Amino acid sequence: MRVDWETVGRCVNRALHDLEPERSRRLDGLVNIGIDETSYKKGHKYITVIFNHDTNTVVWASEDHGKSVLEKFYKQLTPEQLSSIKVVTGDGAKWITECVNEYTPDCAHCVDSFHVVEWAMTALDEVRKDIWHDACSEYKQVKKDNPCGKGRPKKDDPELAIVKAAKADEIKGSAYMIKVLCFLFDTKYHMQYIISF
Known part of the structure; x- marks a missing residue:
């Protein structure tokens, strides 16, 4: 199509800014969230994803997996945002359970179907x-x-x-x-x- 990658990048950034001017608002009103990690590059790299079950959207993602990565997500949340979370689903990994119990002890923790x-x-x-x-x-x-x-x-x-x-x-x-x-x-x-x- 003869379009420079820098032009594509600017178009994507402009569309993202128009659709979502404040990314931090994505973390407001979280009630039912899911936590999962997946591998890519033939299992050599991981990405941790947090998604909102109510809106079926990804609200946060980060490279790597483990307790330290999930703690980054929880540390971004305000006390009001933490208290709004009622249900967390995950794959039963120990590090997910530890983080959920530490940061949102009042929510229900479920293993996903x-x-x-x-x-x-x-x-x-x-x-x-x-x-x-x-x-x-x-x-x-x-x-x-x-x-x-x-x-x-x-x-x-x-x-x-x-x-x-x-x-x-x-x-x-x-x-x-x-x-x-x-x-x-x-x-x-x-x-x-x-x-x-």
Whole structure:
């Protein structure tokens, strides 16, 4: 387009100044905020982001992550702004919990739904792997007990049927609980339920 980068920079600064003349006002009226960090440059650099859940906007961002970075955000806030914060969501990192407890001890601290579902899916994977390893070790034991390969466990063996049913119920129950957990975090469902109620 043959536009100099300095011209682009001036246009962006002018638009930013027109849209938001005072950046400090962005921190006014924060009630429900979220804190998250993410990596970029192939995981070598981090950025910490604070966002307003009520307006779905980013209110503050800084390079790096950790307690010292989050303290920079909290130190910018006035006592009135700190007292207006009622809910803080995060990923359960220790440094987030420590900062929230130190600077906003009266607010509710919640783990965000993305991480709860992610942890639940990881737990389900672990259960699935454990059951798979148990099944493999049972198969090896049966093969060891019958070295000639004569026969396999009888289908009508009541003890084997009970073990299989218990394992199947364990997987189904875990998977169902994960499905319910995901369903609980689906805000579309809650809005439809409230409207229909």
